[in-house]
Amino acid sequence: MIKLKTFNLKGIAPAKWERVFVFCLHHADSFMAGFLDKEGDFDEGFRELFALPKIRVLGRLEGEKGVQIVGPVVDEVRGVFYRLQEPAFYGKQPNLWEGKLLLKGRELLSISNYTDRLIHLTKGEMALLEKEKINQDGWEEVAMAIVEGNINEPADWDDEELKGIASIISHWLAEDKKH
Numbered sequence: 001m002i003k004l005k006t007f008n009l010k011g012i013a014p015a016k017w018e019r020v021f022v023f024c025l026h027h028a029d030s031f032m033a034g035f036l037d038k039e040g041d042f043d044e045g046f047r048e049l050f051a052l053p054k055i056r057v058l059g060r061l062e063g064e065k066g067v068q069i070v071g072p073v074v075d076e077v078r079g080v081f082y083r084l085q086e087p088a089f090y091g092k093q094p095n096l097w098e099g100k101l102l103l104k105g106r107e108l109l110s111i112s113n114y115t116d117r118l119i120h121l122t123k124g125e126m127a128l129l130e131k132e133k134i135n136q137d138g139w140e141e142v143a144m145a146i147v148e149g150n151i152n153e154p155a156d157w158d159d160e161e162l163k164g165i166a167s168i169i170s171h172w173l174a175e176d177k178k179h
Contacts (some may be wrong), residue, residue: 007139018089019134022111024101028073034098036066044095045084052076096113
């Protein structure tokens, strides 16, 4: 079991958030992103990520109105994640609704509802942050039980869940052909 400290980063300054986000993006080896289907089109970034190799659908979100996708963090993923988060570096709402950056199957950073942000760090990672002169002043430490899991384990879906996911992807592909 790895001991982790968890911090709520919702209230940190935009410039500091950018440095923390880039740190996590650099160290992560896989990701999970949740995208909503808004008015027949998914959130920004979905098509770019979904088109990359080794991307898998993890499950549905919000009933039939969204999906979670997972995959390895490669340069293209880093670019999309950075671009989706970039407005937050200027004090605006980012475009990433839900995302997780993972390292060896455990959460390093989680984002939900656009601006709710938690970072989960080992002592070694905290030392790396300090080495890179990213101080943790003002971070709100929270008590949280971390359940470690591996997103690479195959999901056990029933027929209805598979039909729902197939419907979402089919709808997206049909819409994409119109453009």
